[in-house]
Amino acid sequence: MAMRLAYRRAARQRRASMRTGRERLAFNLGEGTVPSRTVVEAAIAAGAKPTFATAPRAEPREWGYLGLLAFTAVLLLRPQDQIAGLKDVPIAEICAICGLAPMLLHRFANRLPMFRVTPELLGLMLFGCVIVGTAPFSVWPGGALEVFTGSYVKILLVFVLMMNTLTTPKRLEQLTWLILLCCGYIAAFAVFNYVRGIRLVEGGRLAGPVGGLFGNPNDLALNMVTFMPFAAVVALGRHQSAVRRLISIVITALMLAVVVFTKSRGGAVGLVLMLVSLVLLGRKVRPGFGVIAVIGVLAATPFMPQSFWTRMASIFNEEVDKRDFTGSSEARRVLLTEGIETFMDRPFTGVGAGQFKNYNPPQRKERWRETHNVLIQVAAETGVVGLMLFSFLIIRGAVAAVGTRRMLVRSQKRRGSDPLRLVMSESDRRSLYAHTVAITAGLIGWFVCAIFASVAYSWTFYYLLALIVAARELTKDRIAAGRALEAEANTARSVA
Numbered sequence: 001m002a003m004r005l006a007y008r009r010a011a012r013q014r015r016a017s018m019r020t021g022r023e024r025l026a027f028n029l030g031e032g033t034v035p036s037r038t039v040v041e042a043a044i045a046a047g048a049k050p051t052f053a054t055a056p057r058a059e060p061r062e063w064g065y066l067g068l069l070a071f072t073a074v075l076l077l078r079p080q081d082q083i084a085g086l087k088d089v090p091i092a093e094i095c096a097i098c099g100l101a102p103m104l105l106h107r108f109a110n111r112l113p114m115f116r117v118t119p120e121l122l123g124l125m126l127f128g129c130v131i132v133g134t135a136p137f138s139v140w141p142g143g144a145l146e147v148f149t150g151s152y153v154k155i156l157l158v159f160v161l162m163m164n165t166l167t168t169p170k171r172l173e174q175l176t177w178l179i180l181l182c183c184g185y186i187a188a189f190a191v192f193n194y195v196r197g198i199r200l201v202e203g204g205r206l207a208g209p210v211g212g213l214f215g216n217p218n219d220l221a222l223n224m225v226t227f228m229p230f231a232a233v234v235a236l237g238r239h240q241s242a243v244r245r246l247i248s249i250v251i252t253a254l255m256l257a258v259v260v261f262t263k264s265r266g267g268a269v270g271l272v273l274m275l276v277s278l279v280l281l282g283r284k285v286r287p288g289f290g291v292i293a294v295i296g297v298l299a300a301t302p303f304m305p306q307s308f309w310t311r312m313a314s315i316f317n318e319e320v321d322k323r324d325f326t327g328s329s330e331a332r333r334v335l336l337t338e339g340i341e342t343f344m345d346r347p348f349t350g351v352g353a354g355q356f357k358n359y360n361p362p363q364r365k366e367r368w369r370e371t372h373n374v375l376i377q378v379a380a381e382t383g384v385v386g387l388m389l390f391s392f393l394i395i396r397g398a399v400a401a402v403g404t405r406r407m408l409v410r411s412q413k414r415r416g417s418d419p420l421r422l423v424m425s426e427s428d429r430r431s432l433y434a435h436t437v438a439i440t441a442g443l444i445g446w447f448v449c450a451i452f453a454s455v456a457y458s459w460t461f462y463y464l465l466a467l468i469v470a471a472r473e474l475t476k477d478r479i480a481a482g483r484a485l486e487a488e489a490n491t492a493r494s495v496a
Contacts, residue, residue, distance in 0.1 A: 063098065067095055067102070068099045072179060072463075074092045076179065079091065096157060096158055103164055124159060130386040131382060137352070138355050144352030158462075159465070163469065167470075169424070172431075172435060176230050176438075179463075180251055183251065184254060186210065190220065205261075207262075213459060219458070223460055225259060226442045228252060229274065229438040230435075233435075234248040256297075261308075265315050266452025267449055281440060285437050332452070334366050335373075339356065342380040343376070343379040343384075348384060348385070350379070350382045353457065375391070390456065397443055397469075403472060404432070405433060407472075408429060408433050408436070418482075419479050419481075420478055422485050423478045424478050424482075
């Protein structure tokens with residue numbers, strides 16, 4: 001009789017604990033959020049009734065995720081640049097609304113927090129506040145506000161959408177695969193243009209086949225360098241299908257060709273450092289990863305045109321750059337100096353987001369041009385607070401990528417138990433680890449390229465940051481859910 005009463009009391013306590021922890025586990029009010037469907041099976045096996053966090057319908061509605069996929073495809077492919085009838089149709093905005101509206105309505109109807117809050121999201125919000133707060137002191141307040149309303153608000157909303165829909169390793173993999181396919185299409189289109197002699201600027205440099213992220217040669221090279229690690233990891237991974245690996249090999253080769261054809265010096269430096277980081281990290285994805293990558297690069301080297309090497313040599317010789325090219329090396333050096341001087345003149349307010357090119361005091365030599373350095377751009381345009389917040393976001397991204405890899409490895413090495421085993425398959429764990437390796441190399445490549453570009457309000461970095469943080473959050477969620485299930489199983493065994 002006493003044993004029966006104790007068992008009933010323990011069962012009531014478990015049900016009460018599951019009810020009170022439902023929202024905490026589901027929406028990041030505590031340790032974790034939505035785990036995968038395998039949690040349901042583990043919970044049932046442990047004799048516990050699935051909670052909201054472990055139910056099959058716990059993930060956000062499909063419409064939000066589908067809206068994110070559609071927005072990403074439109075953002076990268078820009079069909080409005082190729083189809084005249086779509087030029088005045090705000091396709092990207094429509095896709096974003098189709099993703100955000102169902103997600104927010106679902107949460108509002110269920111009296112749930114409207115979105116997941118992370119330090120990175122708070123940093124983004126505060127950076128947006130700085131953009132708005134410094135606008136009244138700008139050389140053109142209306143232009144600074146346009147940067148916020150026309151670009152940054154959209155970045156912020158899509159970041160929220162990504163954080164609240166990328167809740168499984170499968171979704172994370174699908175989105176990165178979509179990005180790869182879109183970049184592969186852009187790369188193939190660009191190479192085709194280069195062969196035909198179309199869209200060439202500045203003495204044979206390849207410009208993007210579409211506008212937006214891929215418009216000018218430097219931006220085109222930056223994006224190829226940033227997303228190339230994803231293609232390389234899939235191409236050299238052992239656990240992907242043969243078809244995916246073949247497609248990824250082709251995409252990697254096309255991306256490498258595009259970087260070469262743009263003759264972007266910043267892109268070339270970013271490519272080298274990205275490849276070095278990928279070789280160092282990739283050996284944990286597959287033994288011999290670095291050797292294969294190095295052999296691939298060496299095999300491609302003889303096919304690089306002589307004009308590429310000549311332009312790369314001008315990095316160290318301004319006279320060669322002036323004689324054979326546009327003299328942009330000297331101009332960039334002058335712009336860096338002018339950007340620092342602008343920051344020193346206006347250390348707290350800057351000249352307004354996106355307004356450095358419109359700031360033309362009498363002593364300025366390179367007028368109507370950007371700083372061509374992302375950190376100096378932020379400092380000159382938003383002041384010291386903006387620089388601190390933007391640097392915070394970059395550092396948080398790097399720390400999150402390293403932290404996710406460590407969580408995946410440490411969980412597997414735990415003595416006695418592995419909480420991720422209950423809520424994540426081994427293939428998902430491998431996929432997530434490979435994702436963090438690729439995105440770390442991509443972040444390094446982006447940062448090096450951004451040292452030579454004004455891309456503080458461009459989409460690339462914020463997509464990278466969201467992919468990094470989403471991977472960290474879902475890993476934390478699964479570990480928390482796995483530990484909760486372990487505790488439930490231990491309680492059931494002790495009662496029995």
